[in-house]
Amino acid sequence: MKFERKDLPVGTPVVAMVGGGQLARMTQEAAVALGIQLRVLAEGPAVSAAQAVADAPVGDYRDPETVRRFAAEADVVTFDHEHVPTDLLRQLEADGVKVRPGPDALVHAQDKAVMRQRLDVFDAPAPAHQVVASKADVEDFAKRIGGFPIILKTTRGGYDGKGVWVAESADDPTAEEAFRATVPILAEEKVDFVRELSAVVARSPHGQAVAYPVVESVQKDGICVEVTAPAPGLAPDRAAQAQQTALRIAKELGVVGILAVEMFEARDGRLLVNELAMRPHNTGHWSIEGAVTSQFENHLRAVLDLPLGSPAARAPYTVMVNVLGGDVEDMHLGLLHCMARDPGLKVHFYGKSVKPGRKIGHVTAYGDDLEETRERARHAAAYLTGTIDE
Amino acid sequence: MKFERKDLPVGTPVVAMVGGGQLARMTQEAAVALGIQLRVLAEGPAVSAAQAVADAPVGDYRDPETVRRFAAEADVVTFDHEHVPTDLLRQLEADGVKVRPGPDALVHAQDKAVMRQRLDVFDAPAPAHQVVASKADVEDFAKRIGGFPIILKTTRGGYDGKGVWVAESADDPTAEEAFRATVPILAEEKVDFVRELSAVVARSPHGQAVAYPVVESVQKDGICVEVTAPAPGLAPDRAAQAQQTALRIAKELGVVGILAVEMFEARDGRLLVNELAMRPHNTGHWSIEGAVTSQFENHLRAVLDLPLGSPAARAPYTVMVNVLGGDVEDMHLGLLHCMARDPGLKVHFYGKSVKPGRKIGHVTAYGDDLEETRERARHAAAYLTGTIDE
Numbered sequence: 001m002k003f004e005r006k007d008l009p010v011g012t013p014v015v016a017m018v019g020g021g022q023l024a025r026m027t028q029e030a031a032v033a034l035g036i037q038l039r040v041l042a043e044g045p046a047v048s049a050a051q052a053v054a055d056a057p058v059g060d061y062r063d064p065e066t067v068r069r070f071a072a073e074a075d076v077v078t079f080d081h082e083h084v085p086t087d088l089l090r091q092l093e094a095d096g097v098k099v100r101p102g103p104d105a106l107v108h109a110q111d112k113a114v115m116r117q118r119l120d121v122f123d124a125p126a127p128a129h130q131v132v133a134s135k136a137d138v139e140d141f142a143k144r145i146g147g148f149p150i151i152l153k154t155t156r157g158g159y160d161g162k163g164v165w166v167a168e169s170a171d172d173p174t175a176e177e178a179f180r181a182t183v184p185i186l187a188e189e190k191v192d193f194v195r196e197l198s199a200v201v202a203r204s205p206h207g208q209a210v211a212y213p214v215v216e217s218v219q220k221d222g223i224c225v226e227v228t229a230p231a232p233g234l235a236p237d238r239a240a241q242a243q244q245t246a247l248r249i250a251k252e253l254g255v256v257g258i259l260a261v262e263m264f265e266a267r268d269g270r271l272l273v274n275e276l277a278m279r280p281h282n283t284g285h286w287s288i289e290g291a292v293t294s295q296f297e298n299h300l301r302a303v304l305d306l307p308l309g310s311p312a313a314r315a316p317y318t319v320m321v322n323v324l325g326g327d328v329e330d331m332h333l334g335l336l337h338c339m340a341r342d343p344g345l346k347v348h349f350y351g352k353s354v355k356p357g358r359k360i361g362h363v364t365a366y367g368d369d370l371e372e373t374r375e376r377a378r379h380a381a382a383y384l385t386g387t388i389d390e
Numbered sequence: 391m392k393f394e395r396k397d398l399p400v401g402t403p404v405v406a407m408v409g410g411g412q413l414a415r416m417t418q419e420a421a422v423a424l425g426i427q428l429r430v431l432a433e434g435p436a437v438s439a440a441q442a443v444a445d446a447p448v449g450d451y452r453d454p455e456t457v458r459r460f461a462a463e464a465d466v467v468t469f470d471h472e473h474v475p476t477d478l479l480r481q482l483e484a485d486g487v488k489v490r491p492g493p494d495a496l497v498h499a500q501d502k503a504v505m506r507q508r509l510d511v512f513d514a515p516a517p518a519h520q521v522v523a524s525k526a527d528v529e530d531f532a533k534r535i536g537g538f539p540i541i542l543k544t545t546r547g548g549y550d551g552k553g554v555w556v557a558e559s560a561d562d563p564t565a566e567e568a569f570r571a572t573v574p575i576l577a578e579e580k581v582d583f584v585r586e587l588s589a590v591v592a593r594s595p596h597g598q599a600v601a602y603p604v605v606e607s608v609q610k611d612g613i614c615v616e617v618t619a620p621a622p623g624l625a626p627d628r629a630a631q632a633q634q635t636a637l638r639i640a641k642e643l644g645v646v647g648i649l650a651v652e653m654f655e656a657r658d659g660r661l662l663v664n665e666l667a668m669r670p671h672n673t674g675h676w677s678i679e680g681a682v683t684s685q686f687e688n689h690l691r692a693v694l695d696l697p698l699g700s701p702a703a704r705a706p707y708t709v710m711v712n713v714l715g716g717d718v719e720d721m722h723l724g725l726l727h728c729m730a731r732d733p734g735l736k737v738h739f740y741g742k743s744v745k746p747g748r749k750i751g752h753v754t755a756y757g758d759d760l761e762e763t764r765e766r767a768r769h770a771a772a773y774l775t776g777t778i779d780e
Binding site for chain 2 (some may be wrong): 003007008009010011012013025026028029032033034035037045046050051052053054056210288292293301306307308309310312314329330331332333335336339340343344345346347348349350351352353354360361
């Protein structure tokens with residue numbers, strides 16, 4: 001590591017985070033405040049988090065020796081993404097390294113088939129699902145659940161809408177595309193949903209857990225674009241139900257750190273688990289300004305087994321809108337207008353160059369009025385992206 | 391610099407901050423969020439801010455060539471402390487570097503005699519004062535203002551109570567001690583004050599300015615130990631008067647960035663300017679959680695000439711208490727108790743080793759009830775320091 005223990009104040013916790021994306025970058029804000037030394041295993045010398053931390057060795061997270069060296073002398077290893085091979089993490093644990101979340105938990109966020117199977121054991125509410133290996137399997141599954149369309153997903157490696165297809169029939173070309181993937185395919189019921197919700201919780205090795213207010217998230221082309229906290233109009237008992245589901249999953253799977261449970265609010269009233277993430281999550285970014293303790297701070301507190309901070313909301317409404325790359329290359333130019341228009345706006349840039357559709361930042365607004373707060377956040381994101389010019 | 395322009399997204403602002411203390415460290419939290427690249431000129435490889443930023447060359451801020459190299463390619467140079475020689479900064483400006491605050495403003499925070507003289511020109515309210523060079527001068531000054539005790543201060547180089555003496559007579563040994571200093575000495579009226587206040591403002595090169603709520607600060611042995619925002623019981627017109635004084639000073643002196651104006655609330659009703667600081671200030675740390683825009687973010691926005699953020703308070707009361715080094719060497723041990731006791735507590739550690747009386751961190755609590763909020767913050771600071779054990 002860049003700093004020896006003797007260079008740091010006695011007792012300074014060292015957290016080694018695999019991956020140098022924006023989640024690691026935002027974790028650094030919380031680490032700096034708490035006097036925690038964050039190391040990042042970066043994909044390159046100038047990736048998002050490498051611009052923001054003092055100690056960011058470049059290395060391949062798939063290489064056991066690289067990860068072992070990276071983990072040396074850290075108090076705990078945690079993650080900016082879920083792509084580290086499970087076996088590699090098991091080996092690290094066997095070496096005595098604290099890995100949080102551990103591989104036995106993390107596999108449920110890495111492999112959707114494993115996740116579905118495990119959640120079924122304790123009857124977590126889920127869409128109908130089945131691993132499929134052929135056109136005949138797809139046909140059978142569709143028949144069982146009452147027909148097409150259905151969803152096909154790669155069990156591993158998908159993110160931001162990649163690795164997900166809608167099949168209108170067993171002969172649908174998307175089904176063929178899915179079967180060209182090198183990993184098993186999961187078929188799922190295409191849920192007729194009113195909206196998507198997300199329940200973010202944090203859990204510590206001691207078993208302490210806290211649940212953030214349940215949020216509404218809007219996805220576009222499989223990418224989270226807007227989050228409103230709390231989910232408007234969600235009845236308290238429904239919100240509690242979503243939180244309890246997330247807390248139950250965290251406990252049953254032995255999650256340590258942040259767990260985000262993305263759910264469908266189905267038109268028939270069911271709250272169904274869609275995806276799991278075991279790391280700070282896009283649906284929790286609102287918590288930086290919107291909650292007493294941000295998801296990034298609680299992730300650090302959880303992996304270090306420190307008591308968790310309050311997840312309570314600080315404002316009646318907080319709205320986060322992602323800033324996606326558009327036609328404007330210099331995103332900082334837009335700050336002049338956005339900051340002058342709205343002195344309460346909070347802008348987050350990730351140190352990422354603009355590419356069309358790439359998440360390069362987010363904006364957050366909070367306030368007493370839902371529509372006004374949404375307008376502020378949506379306006380700023382659209383202006384920065386370049387889709388509006390006033 | 392560690393990162394070339396081409397490594398960073400187009401338009402990324404680069405801010406070069408001289409000094410690697412906790413103010414630079416906390417500025418980094420705001421810089422990371424805004425996608426601003428912060429470089430720090432560090433006093434050593436592992437000082438407070440060097441642990442927290444990617445680009446922290448070590449160098450002597452008094453050496454012109456070092457500072458010139460450090461400033462190269464940055465958009466603006468700013469400061470974690472006020473010790474950079476004025477002439478060196480004038481030279482930088484002559485080279486075309488943007489220095490904010492500029493040397494002509496900064497000299498008023500560096501030299502108390504220059505500050506007093508300048509403030510007199512526009513009748514800013516101040517204690518009686520006079521530069522003194524001898525015992526006879528001290529005697530004359532005391533006679534003029536109605537007698538001893540008086541305050542003696544070094545005009546340059548003092549901080550945290552260092553370089554300040556109370557003289558009970560012209561023969562007081564402290565007066566002799568003062569005259570052993572290598573810089574001129576300023577004599578001031580010893581103000582009979584009810585309490586100390588601080589008015590923090592931010593000002594941009596365009597002349598835009600915002601004023602934070604006026605806070606009450608408590609000093610112990612010349613060190614700021616507690617800040618309450620807003621100052622309890624301060625009448626709105628008095629608060630406005632303090633803010634106007636600070637805004638006037640910022641404008642008259644051409645300050646860019648944060649200006650903190652420490653004031654005495656005198657028993658006779660006067661609000662008198664005590665000290666100026668032209669950088670994020672201990673009396674503004676509450677703003678990290680307590681205001682819509684922290685002083686660190688507004689300092690960055692100001693020096694980059696971005697529109698300033700709202701300085702409005704987010705809670706009825708916010709109390710910050712400094713954590714000073716005590717007998718406990720591992721400050722992180724105390725976190726278990728403090729975080730478990732108060733899930734709303736915000737802890738800030740500076741990455742500094744414990745030395746008795748050294749500022750090694752601060753805690754912030756906010757809430758609706760002043761006494762309860764104060765108790766929370768005071769308890770946590772005392773527990774972490776080791777002066778209480780439950």
